Amino acid sequence: MQPLRGVKVVDLSTLLPGPLCTLLLAEAGADVIKIERPAGDEMRGYEPKSGPDSVNFGLLNRGKKSVALDLKNATDREAALALIDEADIVVEQFRPGVMSRLGLGYDEVAARNPRLVYCSITGYGQTGPKSSTAAHDLNYLAETGMLALSADSNGAPVLPPALIADIAGGTYPAIMNILLALRQRDQTGRGCHLDISMADNLFTFMYWALGNGWTGNGWPxxxxELVTGGTARYRVYRTLDGQYLAAAPLEDKFWQNFTRVIGAPELASTDGLDSAVQQRVAALIATQSAETWIERFAGVDACTVRVVGLEHAVSDPHFAQRGLFDHKVRLSGGDVISALPVPVAEVFRDKEKVKDAPLLVSGSPNFNI
Structure with missing residues (x-):
């Protein structure tokens, strides 16, 4: 039996952080009803599409049910309240105060359903001077100091290829705290309101940088720095054929193996911090192709791999053997593709491998939560 079987979730969120959160709940067995605006979640319109809806939407909402309700309409609002009355969890992503103005805030719904776990995911949290500021992932990275820790050859911050704040700062803390709240409810009989701030949660990832700054060792x-390119032991190196190696032989035992393979065993006694050492290693790596280096590093514990594209990564035999892409989602256009890999252990997931992305049902829901 799945651990969240019988847990009922009303999802009032859009785009990424909230929908991914409720996807994880659904993958662990929860029954999720997604309430969308009459025109549907904005992500339904994103490209590429399969049928009327976005592929992205299908990946993030596999296995859920969906209904279109206008929360400004009294009848539709009552339909939403009826669903919330029977729910264990609500996930919402509006700016602070919006749900209360609609009569769907925590105080209002908890008075009717005191066991409800009510999770609010926002950029800057429910309180504070920035709480109502419009922003996206990149803004949160910029304002928490994370973006400034990355730089290109010209010293400009590098645009991250992943939505770090949305997922690492929003989705994952939301899941963690929802599960803690359910456990607490088992003990107290009451739910609670969870204030999840994507910006707040980014600071955790910079523990080492905060430690340096707070102890007077200098802000990074x-x-x-050690993990921002300040040592030869943690760098990306260009090879002769224009490809790249990601080298992370931080510990001495790995660094000794690394320097031996590249033909510079005399560097084994260095810490890699000297710019001359970094230049020497870069020059040596640039003399051979990526394929040659991978062959030389094969079977050697040196924490050195080739930088590959996503299309290569998804066909890697290692991930295939682990069944990472075995679950499937049937999109609104009928295409069946691999479902989004999620960090829910296989032992907790449904044995049914193929599940549908939800079609948008208009009007009062004709299904029970």
Missing amino acids: TPGG
Whole structure:
């Protein structure tokens, strides 16, 4: 039996952080009803599409049910309240105060359903001077100091290829706290309101940088620290054929193996912090192709791999053997593709491998939560 079987979730969120949160709940067995605006979640319109809806939407909402309700309409609002009355969890992503103005805030719905776990995911939290500021992932990275720790060859911050704040700062803390709240409810009989701030949760990832700054060892700089390119032991190196190696032989035992393979065993006694050492290693790596280096590093514990594209990564035999892409989602256009890999252990997931992305049902829901 799945651990969240019988848990009822009303999802009032859009785009990424909330929908991914409720996807994880659904993958662990929860029954999720997604309430969308009459025109549907904005992500339904994103490209590429399969049928009328976005592929992205299908990946993030596999296995849920969906209904279109206008929360400004009294009849539709009552339909939403009826669903919330029977729910264990609500996930919402509006700016602070919006749900209360609609009569769907925590105080209002908890008075009717005191066991409800009510999770609010926002950029800056429910309180504070920035709580109502419009922003996106990149803004949160910029204002928490994370973006400044990355830099290109010209010293400009590098645009991250992943939505770090949305997922690592929003989705994952939301899941963690929802599960803690359910456990607490088992003990107290009451739910609670969870205030999840994507910006707040980014600071956790910079523990080392905060430690440096708070102890007077200097605030970190891009390209100057252990994990920002300040050592030859943690760098990306260009090879002769224009490809790249990601080398992370931080510990001495790995660094000794690394320097031996590249033909510079005399560097084994260095810490890699000297710019001359970094230049020497870069020059050596640039003399051979990526394929040659991978062959030389094969079977050697040196924490050095080739930088590959996503299309290569998804066909890697290692991930295939682990069944990472075995679950499927049937999109609104009928295409069946691999479902989004999620960090829910296989032992907790449904044995049914193929599940549908939800079609948008208009009007009062004709299904029970």
